[in-house]
Amino acid sequence: AQSVTQLGSHVSVSEGALVLLRCNYSSSVPPYLFWYVQYPNQGLQLLLKYTSAATLVKGINGFEAEFKKSETSFHLTKPSAHMSDAAEYFCAVSYFGNEKLTFGTGTRLTIIP
Amino acid sequence: DAGVIQSPRHEVTEMGQEVTLRCKPISGHDYLFWYRQTMMRGLELLIYFNNNVPIDDSGMPEDRFSAKMPNASFSTLKIQPSEPRDSAVYFCASSDLGAHNYGYTFGSGTRLTVV
Numbered sequence A: 001a002q003s004v005t006q007l008g009s010h011v012s013v014s015e016g017a018l019v020l021l022r023c024n025y026s027s028s029v030p031p032y033l034f035w036y037v038q039y040p041n042q043g044l045q046l047l048l049k050y051t052s053a054a055t056l057v058k059g060i061n062g063f064e065a066e067f068k069k070s071e072t073s074f075h076l077t078k079p080s081a082h083m084s085d086a087a088e089y090f091c092a093v094s095y096f097g098n099e100k101l102t103f104g105t106g107t108r109l110t111i112i113p
Numbered sequence B: 001d002a003g004v005i006q007s008p009r010h011e012v013t014e015m016g017q018e019v020t021l022r023c024k025p026i027s028g029h030d031y032l033f034w035y036r037q038t039m040m041r042g043l044e045l046l047i048y049f050n051n052n053v054p055i056d057d058s059g060m061p062e063d064r065f066s067a068k069m070p071n072a073s074f075s076t077l078k079i080q081p082s083e084p085r086d087s088a089v090y091f092c093a094s095s096d097l098g099a100h101n102y103g104y105t106f107g108s109g110t111r112l113t114v115v
Helices: none
Strands: A003-007 A010-014 A019-026 A031-038 A044-050 A056-058 A064-068 A073-078 A087-095 A098-103 A107-112 B005-007 B010-013 B019-024 B031-038 B042-050 B053-056 B065-071 B074-079 B088-095 B110-114
Touching: A003 A087, A003 A098, A010 A019, A019 A031, A019 A087, A019 A107, A031 A064, A031 A073, A044 A056, A044 A064, A044 A073, A073 A087, A098 B031, A098 B042, B005 B088, B010 B019, B019 B088, B019 B110, B031 B074, B042 B065, B042 B074, B053 B065, B074 B088
Parallel strands: A010 A107, B010 B110
Antiparallel strands: A003 A019, A019 A073, A031 A044, A031 A087, A056 A064, A064 A073, A087 A098, A087 A107, B005 B019, B019 B074, B031 B042, B031 B088, B042 B053, B065 B074, B088 B110
């Protein structure tokens, strides 16, 4: 069965610093990988997705993620953090033919002024 | 498109009462998903439908929970009788064929509090 592990339930970075949120996947078949963001009292919004095309994926709000098969990772990065990036971030996995997304436990990102 | 619409946004009810949560998916989307989010268990898939037919309800916690999708534009999640441990945020999401390519669109959720 496929799953994702998010390392670090809480991450704090200073405004302007690099954001790095970690996600490792476990899948017996080629995975499809997603990052979602959840702002307080809102639903989840799709940030970006990997679907076996380019391994470096660019998303909204300046975020990007790189699929590394050798490391079974799909880490989320942003070069310079903004205060508006404070939110909870979820990594998720599925595979072709299965419409179910399996979510990680989430990482709460705090931005320090 | 107004997105996935859930109602109510907040629901407070007494233990033992029946609770009905509602969802209107995006027009044209063939798949509808119900998730529950709690601090302890994170995001859990409860059930999902394809073309109004329940495909996988293995995540439904117990017989007190039921879900229906009478047509392509409406779904309900019912809890009867409700218990305090059912307190959570319940999300509905929809997608078209190829969710693995496009992901889901989530509603804003219903925050349920059972006292």
